[in-house]
Amino acid sequence: SQELEQSPQSLIVQEGKNLTINCTSSKxxxxxxxxxxxxxxxxxxxxxxxxxxEEKSHEKIxxxxxxxxxxxSLHITASQPSHAGIYLCGADATDSWGKLQFGAGTQVVxxx
Amino acid sequence: KAGxxxxxxxxxxTRGQQVTLSCxxxxxxxxxxxxxxxxxxxxxxxxxxxSETQRNKGNFPGRFSGRQFSNSRSEMNVSTLELGDSALxxxxxxxxxxxxxxxxxxxxxLTVL
Numbered sequence: 001s002q003e004l005e006q007s008p009q010s011l012i013v014q015e016g017k018n019l020t021i022n023c024t025s026s027k028x029x030x031x032x033x034x035x036x037x038x039x040x041x042x043x044x045x046x047x048x049x050x051x052x053x054e055e056k057s058h059e060k061i062x063x064x065x066x067x068x069x070x071x072x073s074l075h076i077t078a079s080q081p082s083h084a085g086i087y088l089c090g091a092d093a094t095d096s097w098g099k100l101q102f103g104a105g106t107q108v109v110x111x112x
Numbered sequence: 113k114a115g116x117x118x119x120x121x122x123x124x125x126t127r128g129q130q131v132t133l134s135c136x137x138x139x140x141x142x143x144x145x146x147x148x149x150x151x152x153x154x155x156x157x158x159x160x161x162x163s164e165t166q167r168n169k170g171n172f173p174g175r176f177s178g179r180q181f182s183n184s185r186s187e188m189n190v191s192t193l194e195l196g197d198s199a200l201x202x203x204x205x206x207x208x209x210x211x212x213x214x215x216x217x218x219x220x221x222l223t224v225l
Contacts, residue, residue: 021207030211030212033213033214035216040200040219040221041117041218041219042202042216042217042218042219043202043204043216044216045213045214045215057199079118088155090155090214092211097167097168097211098143098145098160098162098167098168099145099157099160099168099170100145100157100214101157102147102154102155102156103154104154105154105155
């Protein structure tokens with residue numbers, strides 16, 4: 001089965017500082033999704049990356065997918081309290097239509 | 113467009129009972145997927161329905177079942193509840209055409225006592 005590793009498990013960052021979350025798959029992916037979740041609530045779609053080397057940005061969040069389509073990073077610039085939550089990467093494997101496999105999640109805490 | 117809705121939002125059941133959860137997808141979306149989220153196992157795929165047919169299935173026992181109606185609304189049923197079934201159950205919808213983005217609902221928190 002596919003392995004999807006997400007790191008770090010948790011992150012405490014001071015407001016205004018940058019942070020990076022990594023997601024690594026043992027297999028080549030069709031696509032990689034990033035979601036954000038407030039504790040106990042649904043997942044909010046952030047970005048989807050599909051092409052090797054692709055990079056997307058939305059407001060202060062940037063996500064990248066490596067050329068081999070096995071590693072992705074999510075970078076937040078100048079973090080704000082609104083960035084606090086759990087970030088999850090979801091892998092859409094080439095041999096697995098319609099089901100996403102998720103990483104364990106990264107809990108982000110933003111301190112004043 | 114309205115997002116994915118799930119009802120009820122919270123449920124408390126006792127062991128041995130059965131439960132039915134409901135999911136209404138985004139208008140125009142024909143695929144509905146169900147996931148279970150627990151602290152120990154994280155988010156795990158249960159099954160996916162498209163055009164009233166189960167198209168994909170995860171590794172869960174037969175106590176977990178689902179169905180989809182002609183209006184794309186979906187229900188998930190868990191029979192003979194066990195303590196370990198306590199979880200946040202999330203449904204997600206997408207258009208069903210190709211590998212589209214899955215949009216998630218707010219979830220149903222099930223507690224089994």
